[in-house]
Amino acid sequence: MIFAIVGPSGAGKDTLIAGAMAQRPDLRLVRRVITRPETAGGEDFEGVTEAEFATRRAEGEFAVDWRAHGLHYGIPRAQTLGPNLGQGPVLFNGSRAALPSAKLAFPDLQVILVTAPDAVLAARLAQRGRESLDDITARLARASFALPQGIFATTVVNDSTPAIGIVRLLAALQPVKA
Numbered sequence: 001m002i003f004a005i006v007g008p009s010g011a012g013k014d015t016l017i018a019g020a021m022a023q024r025p026d027l028r029l030v031r032r033v034i035t036r037p038e039t040a041g042g043e044d045f046e047g048v049t050e051a052e053f054a055t056r057r058a059e060g061e062f063a064v065d066w067r068a069h070g071l072h073y074g075i076p077r078a079q080t081l082g083p084n085l086g087q088g089p090v091l092f093n094g095s096r097a098a099l100p101s102a103k104l105a106f107p108d109l110q111v112i113l114v115t116a117p118d119a120v121l122a123a124r125l126a127q128r129g130r131e132s133l134d135d136i137t138a139r140l141a142r143a144s145f146a147l148p149q150g151i152f153a154t155t156v157v158n159d160s161t162p163a164i165g166i167v168r169l170l171a172a173l174q175p176v177k178a
Contacts, residue, residue: 026088
């Protein structure tokens with residue numbers, strides 16, 4: 001089973017994913033490839049240059065890729081194939097806008113939308129210190145971005161403590177029967 005964890009910046013996706021993985025050793029997280037330095041902090045990701053990303057994309061290395069906030073993001077195909085799928089649920093931190101291509105790449109994809117009220121998002125974005133006030137404003141404007149047509153998700157509202165959010169995410173990680 002493969003799950004795309006999506007939602008606005010500041011919703012706490014990385015925190016909830018890390019907490020869920022600590023409690024469920026059978027969960028496996030795809031390490032994203034992002035065109036930003038690894039020293040930028042946040043999640044564990046592979047930082048690459050724009051040129052390296054373009055080369056790897058052209059070589060078909062990514063099952064799904066997208067551009068957001070001036071960066072390129074890729075989900076390495078090798079981490080989502082073969083024995084990886086038989087070892088327990090696979091999670092990746094995705095993008096709402098990339099869900100149509102993710103659904104094509106993974107027909108059985110389950111989507112979990114992590115969200116929080118705007119005031120909570122704004123406070124979290126300011127707290128992490130990676131974005132300017134203009135960047136935070138732009139990210140908040142995208143917070144209400146609807147899921148693409150035909151994409152359905154289980155919603156996790158992360159508006160409380162991390163422990164409560166993790167419990168909510170773990171509950172959502174149960175496969176949805178179509």
